Structure formats: C-alpha cells, structure tokens
Amino acid sequence: MLQLQLIALYDYVCRCYDRHLCLHFQRQSNNRQPDFTDQELITIYLFGLLxxxxxxxxxxxxxxxxxxxxxxxxxxxxxxxxRLNQVSWQFEVLIDELVHQLQTRPCHHHISLVDSLPIIVSKRPYQAKVARDWADKGFCATKKLYYHGLKLHFVGFDRRETIPLPEHFYFTPASANDLTVLKQTTLPYVEQRILVGDKIYASAPLQAQLCQQQVEMVTPIKLKKGQKRLDAADQLYSSYVSSIRQPVESFFNWLIEKTHIQTASKVRSQKGLLLHCLGRLAAGLYMMAFIS
Structure with missing residues (x-):
C-alpha cells in the first residue's frame, strides 16, 4: 500500500512538472539536469508530510x-x-493544479465561505527576526494571541456539512486586515454569489460595493455601540450564519492536524517560511484530493 502511495505521488508530481514549462527553465548552469531530480525532491518532502x-x-x-x-x-x-528551499516556489504550481482538480467535485458554486488562519512563526512578536520582509506582528482573536507570522486567507465553495472546496488561497503578513484583503484579492473576480464570513467582514460600504456585482455578504450580526447583547431574533440569525461557515473552521482544523501548517516556529529564513507555507498547503490539498 505504501509503495503504491509513493508511486502515485511521484507520478502526479512528474505529470504536473511536464505540464508546466516554467518548471523546466529554472536552471541555466551546467547542473541544469542533476542526477537527483526536482521531482524526486518534491516527492520526498510531500511523502514525508503524508x-x-x-x-x-x-x-x-x-x-x-x-x-x-x-x-x-x-x-x-x-x-x-x-535545494528544497531553492525550489519552494514550485509548490505554488502544485497548489494551482490541486485546486483545479478539487473543483471538479460537486459543490454549491453560488455560495462561498471566506476566512483566515494565522501562521505563527513566533509568539514573541517584538523579539522575532525571521522573514521580516514578509511576516510581521498580528493578533489572533480566536487564541487571544499576538504573534509574528503570516495569515492564510481562504475562499472556498460550500458543500453543506462537510469541508468546503478550495477556490483561492492568499498569504499575507499577519497585520493585514481580512476585509482589506478580501476587497483587493477576491471581490474583483466574483459576481452573482453569496459570501459567508465572520463579523470582521460586516461592513456597510462593502455591502454597497457588492450590490453592484450582484454579490451578498452574509455575516453574524455585530453588537451596536453601547449594545450589551443581541435580541433573540438576531442571536438566532447569527447562530444560523455561524453554522453555515463552520465547515471552513473544520477545514482549517483538518489542515492543521494533517500538516502542522499553523506552527512555523522552527523556520529560520524567508525561503524556509515560503517552503513551510506552500509545501504544507500542497500536501494538505493532495491528501484532500487523493487520500481523504
């Protein structure tokens, strides 16, 4: 069984490598065709995570x-x-391939779930020195934790009571505002759709912008200034919205369990952080596509 898994993984990596010419023109030295190939290198890394x-x-x-x-x-x-750190960008090609592979499965294309996941490099943000050009200080409200690192932003199609199908992924510094990232990366490409997110996406200007694209943003209801608790109808509505977006939380929990993507405390360089994020996301999507 393990032999078949390894063969299947290597075959998939090789087929992806052959389909994308950009992966073939990365070296201009005499060692452009090493005895130990990039396909083997990537396979070993992914197989280890599996x-x-x-x-x-x-x-x-x-x-x-x-x-x-x-x-x-x-x-x-x-x-x-x-070498693995040098070719970490190749995992981005694998991620695109796997996302397209997963999108062939049945889902609700008119409902998308949006959320973000912190990637924690250090829990001491004022002392952290790793990858400062890419990572910075952020706050995780769920964990009530200040940290140095990144955010993984997710947009995925709803499938009702199971983890959603990925549509887009974005990595940003930890300080990036989720609402701003959504406006810059996702909204230009969506129309005639319902987006479901948490309270941070509740914004009247955003709603006005979305109406022009025939898009509706659905979020739990925020407390108004001076309001101590929601009335019964608003509580019921918020609970219903939370139940719709629960699968994206399940997806993040599954990804953390399978790949340990959230904890990057052993990363020591920017290339290492890129490999950690892209490599583990690729491994998780491969499991989702072919193993889970």
Whole structure:
C-alpha cells in the first residue's frame, strides 16, 4: 500500500512538472539536469508530510531508513535541505493544479465561505527576526494571541456539512486586515454569489460595493455601540450564519492536524517560511484530493 502511495505521488508530481514549462527553465548552469531530480525532491518532502514527518530532517531520515533503494542518488541532508528551499516556489504550481482538480467535485458554486488562519512563526512578536520582509506582528482573536507570522486567507465553495472546496488561497503578513484583503484579492473576480464570513467582514460600504456585482455578504450580526447583547431574533440569525461557515473552521482544523501548517516556529529564513507555507498547503490539498 505504501509503495503504491509513493508511486502515485511521484507520478502526479512528474505529470504536473511536464505540464508546466516554467518548471523546466529554472536552471541555466551546467547542473541544469542533476542526477537527483526536482521531482524526486518534491516527492520526498510531500511523502514525508503524508507519513506525519513534519520536519525536513524527519522526512530525510525516513527515506534513508526505509526507501533509499528507491532514491539511489539522494544527496546529503545539507544539500537536500538547500535545494528544497531553492525550489519552494514550485509548490505554488502544485497548489494551482490541486485546486483545479478539487473543483471538479460537486459543490454549491453560488455560495462561498471566506476566512483566515494565522501562521505563527513566533509568539514573541517584538523579539522575532525571521522573514521580516514578509511576516510581521498580528493578533489572533480566536487564541487571544499576538504573534509574528503570516495569515492564510481562504475562499472556498460550500458543500453543506462537510469541508468546503478550495477556490483561492492568499498569504499575507499577519497585520493585514481580512476585509482589506478580501476587497483587493477576491471581490474583483466574483459576481452573482453569496459570501459567508465572520463579523470582521460586516461592513456597510462593502455591502454597497457588492450590490453592484450582484454579490451578498452574509455575516453574524455585530453588537451596536453601547449594545450589551443581541435580541433573540438576531442571536438566532447569527447562530444560523455561524453554522453555515463552520465547515471552513473544520477545514482549517483538518489542515492543521494533517500538516502542522499553523506552527512555523522552527523556520529560520524567508525561503524556509515560503517552503513551510506552500509545501504544507500542497500536501494538505493532495491528501484532500487523493487520500481523504
């Protein structure tokens, strides 16, 4: 069974590699065709995550201990680590492929769920020094936690009582406002649709903008200034909206459980953070598409 999983994963990576010419024109040196290929490199990283090896060292040792005959040209760990960080952008191509693969499944194309997930590099934001060009200080209201890191923004099609099908993903610095990100990245491309989100997306100017695109934003009802509690009808409505958007929370919980994407405390560089985010998201989508 494990052999078949590894073969299927390697075959998928190779087919994706062959379909995208941009992956073939990344090297202009004499080593543009290394004995140990990028396809093998990516397969090992993803297979390690599939087998619950959540660090590169664990993935590498797992292959050495159990699958070395399958990868006879496997380089040293230092070379493996360096090359993986250099090709981390290739996981973005895999993510696009997997999103398109998942969108062939039945779903409600007129209802989309939106939310964000914190990617925590450090819980001491004032002392953090990793990837400052990309990550910064943010606040997670759910955990009541200030942190240094990123946000993963999600837009996905509703499927009723099961995790939604991904449509778009965006990574931003942790300080980015969810409503601003939605306006800049998602709204230009949606029309004739219902968007369901949490209270941060409740905005009268946004509603006016969405009406022009035949889009409705549905959120729980916010307390008005000076109001201590919602009346019974508003509470019932808010509970109903929360039940609709619950599957996106389930998706995030599933992604965290399967890939440990939320915790990036061992990342030491910007390229390492890019690999952590893109690689683990690709692994999660692969599991969702072919294993779960």
């Amino acid at each position: 087998k619950q090896r959540y660090t590169m060292r664990q993935s590498y040792d797992y292959i050495v201990d159990h699958w070395l005959d399958w990868f006879p040209k496997l380089p040293s760990y230092q070379a493996f680590n360096y």
